[in-house]
Amino acid sequence: MPFFGLFFHSSLSVDIVLGGVWPPVGISAFNPMDIPLLNTIILLSSGASVTWAHYAIQSGNKEESLLGLYVTIALAIIFTCFQALEYNESTFSMSDGVYGSTFFMATGFHGFHVIIGTLFLLVCLFRVRNDGLTKEHHFGFEAAAWYWHFVDVVWLFLFVSIYWWGSPA
Numbered sequence: 001m002p003f004f005g006l007f008f009h010s011s012l013s014v015d016i017v018l019g020g021v022w023p024p025v026g027i028s029a030f031n032p033m034d035i036p037l038l039n040t041i042i043l044l045s046s047g048a049s050v051t052w053a054h055y056a057i058q059s060g061n062k063e064e065s066l067l068g069l070y071v072t073i074a075l076a077i078i079f080t081c082f083q084a085l086e087y088n089e090s091t092f093s094m095s096d097g098v099y100g101s102t103f104f105m106a107t108g109f110h111g112f113h114v115i116i117g118t119l120f121l122l123v124c125l126f127r128v129r130n131d132g133l134t135k136e137h138h139f140g141f142e143a144a145a146w147y148w149h150f151v152d153v154v155w156l157f158l159f160v161s162i163y164w165w166g167s168p169a
Helices: 002-012 034-058 062-089 096-131 140-165
Strands: none
Touching: 002 034, 002 140, 034 062, 034 140, 062 140, 096 140
């Protein structure tokens, strides 16, 4: 994961050009206990709801699986909206040196994967509604759920490293 490597290299060996501190002088980093923490709770909740939908599909319970998918997709959309709000409120941009470029590349790449995962889950929702996924035949959903859990885990690394560890003391 080159974005994490670049972030850690830059933050652990701060250049004098950056002011000798991390985040660099002039950068007002996000408070990790605001939107980033809320987004962490949202994504972890979506991981629970996609697991709920998975167990419902395995049990042959169409209504529960639909409800679990609706909740997961709603949480994914809420996460994406909060990420867009955070970008809109940012006091720095991608062109603000190594901090801005690594922040926006890492979180933006993750946000792109959230959107892709949301589309995967929407396809699964339509397949469940049209009886295309059954308790015997649901690998497409399992693949989407694995992908979604991967997105959750990557977010945890982003939250801990870029938002929490990388914020000013």
